[in-house]
Amino acid sequence: xxxxxxxxxxxxxxxxxxxxxxxxxxxxxxxxxxxxxxxxxxxxxxxxxxxxxxxxxxxxxxxxxxxxxxxxxxxxxxxxxxxxxxxxxxxxxxxxxxxxxxxxxxxxxxxxxxxxxxxxxxxxxxxxxxxxxxxxxxxxxxxxxxxxxxxxxxxxxxxxxxxxxxxxxxxxxxxxxxxxxxxxxxxxxxxxxxxxxxxxxxxxxxxxxxxxxxxxxxxxxxxxxxxxxxxxxxxxxxxxxxxxxxxxxxxxxxxxxxxxxxxxxxxxxxxxxxxxxxxxxxxxxxxxxxxxxxxxxxxxxxxxx
Amino acid sequence: xxxxxxxxxxxxxxxxxxxxxxxxxxxxxxxxxxxxxxxxxxxxxxxxxxxxxxxxxxxxxxxxxxxxxxxxxxxxxxxxxxxxxxxxxxxxxxxxxxxxxxxxxxxxxxxxxxxxxxxxxxxxxxxxxxxxxxxxxxxxxxxxxxxxxxxxxxxxxxxxxxxxxxxxxxxxxxxxxxxxxxxxxxxxxxxxxxxxxxxxxxxxxxxxxxxxxxxxxxxxxxxxxxxxxxxxxxxxxxxxxxxxxxxxxxxxxxxxxxxxxxxxxxxxxxxxxxxxxxxxxxxxxxxxxxxxxxxxxxxxxxxxxxxxxxxxxxxxxxxxxxxxxxxxxxxxxxxxxxxxxxxxxxxxxxxxxxxxxxxxxxxxxxxxxxxxxxxxxxxxxxxxxxxxxxxxxxxxx
Numbered sequence: 001x002x003x004x005x006x007x008x009x010x011x012x013x014x015x016x017x018x019x020x021x022x023x024x025x026x027x028x029x030x031x032x033x034x035x036x037x038x039x040x041x042x043x044x045x046x047x048x049x050x051x052x053x054x055x056x057x058x059x060x061x062x063x064x065x066x067x068x069x070x071x072x073x074x075x076x077x078x079x080x081x082x083x084x085x086x087x088x089x090x091x092x093x094x095x096x097x098x099x100x101x102x103x104x105x106x107x108x109x110x111x112x113x114x115x116x117x118x119x120x121x122x123x124x125x126x127x128x129x130x131x132x133x134x135x136x137x138x139x140x141x142x143x144x145x146x147x148x149x150x151x152x153x154x155x156x157x158x159x160x161x162x163x164x165x166x167x168x169x170x171x172x173x174x175x176x177x178x179x180x181x182x183x184x185x186x187x188x189x190x191x192x193x194x195x196x197x198x199x200x201x202x203x204x205x206x207x208x209x210x211x212x213x214x215x216x217x218x219x220x221x222x223x224x225x226x227x228x229x230x231x232x233x234x235x236x237x238x239x240x241x242x243x244x245x246x247x248x249x250x251x252x253x254x255x256x257x258x259x260x261x262x263x264x265x266x267x268x269x270x271x272x273x274x275x276x277x278x279x280x281x282x283x284x285x286x287x288x289x290x291x292x293x294x295x296x297x298x299x300x301x302x303x304x305x
Numbered sequence: 306x307x308x309x310x311x312x313x314x315x316x317x318x319x320x321x322x323x324x325x326x327x328x329x330x331x332x333x334x335x336x337x338x339x340x341x342x343x344x345x346x347x348x349x350x351x352x353x354x355x356x357x358x359x360x361x362x363x364x365x366x367x368x369x370x371x372x373x374x375x376x377x378x379x380x381x382x383x384x385x386x387x388x389x390x391x392x393x394x395x396x397x398x399x400x401x402x403x404x405x406x407x408x409x410x411x412x413x414x415x416x417x418x419x420x421x422x423x424x425x426x427x428x429x430x431x432x433x434x435x436x437x438x439x440x441x442x443x444x445x446x447x448x449x450x451x452x453x454x455x456x457x458x459x460x461x462x463x464x465x466x467x468x469x470x471x472x473x474x475x476x477x478x479x480x481x482x483x484x485x486x487x488x489x490x491x492x493x494x495x496x497x498x499x500x501x502x503x504x505x506x507x508x509x510x511x512x513x514x515x516x517x518x519x520x521x522x523x524x525x526x527x528x529x530x531x532x533x534x535x536x537x538x539x540x541x542x543x544x545x546x547x548x549x550x551x552x553x554x555x556x557x558x559x560x561x562x563x564x565x566x567x568x569x570x571x572x573x574x575x576x577x578x579x580x581x582x583x584x585x586x587x588x589x590x591x592x593x594x595x596x597x598x599x600x601x602x603x604x605x606x607x608x609x610x611x612x613x614x615x616x617x618x619x620x621x622x623x624x625x626x627x628x629x630x631x632x633x634x635x636x637x638x639x640x641x642x643x644x645x646x647x648x649x650x651x652x653x654x655x656x657x658x659x660x661x662x663x664x665x666x667x668x669x670x671x672x673x674x675x676x677x678x679x680x681x682x683x684x685x686x687x688x689x690x691x692x693x694x695x696x697x698x699x700x701x702x
Contacts, residue, residue, distance in 0.1 A: 198412065198414065200410045200411070200412055200414040201414045201415075201416060201417075203381055203401065203408070203410070203414065204408070204410055204414040204415075204416070204475075205416075205427070206381075206400065206401040206402045207379060207381075207401045207402070207406075207407055207408045207476075208402070208407065208427050208428035208431055208475065208476075208479065209402045209428055209431035209432055209479065210402055210427075210431045211400070211402055214431065218427075219416055222418045223416075223417065223418055225418070
């Protein structure tokens with residue numbers, strides 16, 4: 001996937017007077033070019049990450065950090081209220097991913113396999129709302145979910161609920177907000193996976209005696225597996241660290257790990273504790289990545305040793 | 306009509322299930338099939354009977370409707386009008402999985418996430434056959450297609466020819482009454498394709514299943530089939546045995562499409578019992594003229610290359626009804642055979658073909674030769690009827 005490090009096309013000295021001037025340096029340039037993004041990543045991603053890990057084992061002084069090696073921060077992060085929020089966040093991200101999968105799968109299936117010539121149009125329709133500000137879209141849900149809002153009206157109309165409905169500052173609101181926010185990240189890889197399945201493979205399944213449902217279960221879904229795994233990763237990983245949606249729609253009750261880390265850093269100024277929490281989240285994400293990476297491989301690699 | 310052509314030595318026991326149908330019932334009967342894709346008329350009133358146990362090829366250029374015909378029999382598309390019967394049963398409302406027909410797809414269409422064994426056994430699994438029996442049957446099928454030992458590999462680990470064999474085994478595992486093959490050898494290289502042609506014929510004889518083979522390759526159709534259906538622009542141009550289609554093409558178009566031939570254009574001087582065509586080189590006597598060819602009309606005479614004999618103009622020539630003087634343009638060595646291209650003073654190109662050893666060594670480019678051929682090898686067609694307006698242009702899809 002990552003073609004960032006690919007060297008630029010090699011040019012011979014005959015390709016122009018300008019390049020012949022640079023000829024002695026082309027080898028150097030070709031070596032330097034891939035170093036640029038690597039340097040960028042190192043400076044702004046790996047280094048801060050290193051700080052975070054070092055901080056996680058450091059001692060917290062009042063508003064400061066004293067380097068050292070202690071497990072106190074982790075003990076603290078994994079006990080009481082913090083542990084509760086940590087586990088709650090994982091469950092929340094997992095269930096949010098599952099919900100997004102349940103909502104996104106039929107949508108992606110229709111887009112990929114049934115939309116025919118409206119395919120491109122519908123894919124754009126899925127993406128267009130996400131050209132507006134993330135903050136604005138999340139805030140809009142406040143209006144929709146507030147008492148007397150649109151959600152209340154619809155549920156009342158369908159007789160699924162009667163009277164006033166106040167979902168603001170609840171876990172439900174956070175769940176809705178998360179699923180909504182990450183739906184395209186779920187839908188697009190699934191769409192690509194469904195779209196890429198050749199028609200004749202599905203025809204072959206029907207030809208051999210499988211109806212629609214069995215074709216879906218035995219062929220379509222397994223063949224979309226790399227896409228499903230990618231979609232789950234793309235949704236679960238950012239959901240674990242999400243803090244804007246819980247902050248806006250969850251109020252006090254909607255605090256998730258992201259919010260907690262945020263408040264440790266910028267509120268309590270307890271960098272070591274915040275870092276320990278961040279490391280825990282990263283560890284979970286890392287494990288998830290390792291587990292799911294297996295399933296994101298395409299079938300041209302399956303079984304090839 | 307009740308003759309079952311070609312496949313008498315069928316010894317496989319399973320053939321018994323097909324014999325329960327009346328012997329006169331064709332394996333497949335399609336009547337008045339019409340199919341339109343938006344503006345394109347893909348099939349235009351096609352009727353066809355496929356005999357039980359035969360190897361039938363549907364031959365035509367791309368866009369002729371051959372694949373559409375196959376897809377309608379398989380149940381992948383619905384016709385706009387017309388009927389499809391399989392073993393006497395109307396199947397027009399049945400989806401593919403309810404039809405006793407299986408398909409070998411052009412691009413193999415193997416399931417990439419399953420092993421070869423699971424691919425082959427898929428049809429049995431859908432029927433609810435137990436795992437043990439399934440695997441045993443899959444093993445038998447893989448042996449039939451000469452691919453034992455590949456059971457646990459994945460399609461991505463197989464070569465094109467092997468994938469083709471797996472696709473064939475998978476389609477045969479349920480022992481359908483008809484097997485549809487959609488240009489299955491198209492992606493293989495020449496040598497492999499020729500091997501597979503022999504192979505397919507062997508398998509067809511051993512399983513005794515009716516094969517419907519769609520191809521645009523006339524050589525392939527001629528070498529494997531019992532009968533050939535020649536299609537063009539959504540219509541059937543001719544149906545007949547391989548010999549019939551090659552030796553007695555009913556239209557100029559079929560003569561052109563199936564096999565090579567030389568063309569001589571002229572005016573009809575005599576019609577009826579003996580046909581004579583006045584051309585710019587010589588009068589041509591023909592054994593056959595298409596119905597409706599009348600005296601005074603412009604017409605085309607067709608001669609197959611192997612019917613033409615070449616002698617040096619200086620050498621004594623035996624009397625033959627048709628003799629055309631021409632200058633040799635080039636000689637192509639085809640291995641056992643040689644192809645001689647010669648041109649008449651009027652510019653008409655004639656192509657002869659025969660054993661290389663039978664060719665006079667003095668016949669070389671620039672030599673003046675006499676090309677002789679019997680009247681029975683010449684067929685005359687009205688010029689406009691078939692060769693006229695746009696035979697090749699209206700191809701799409």
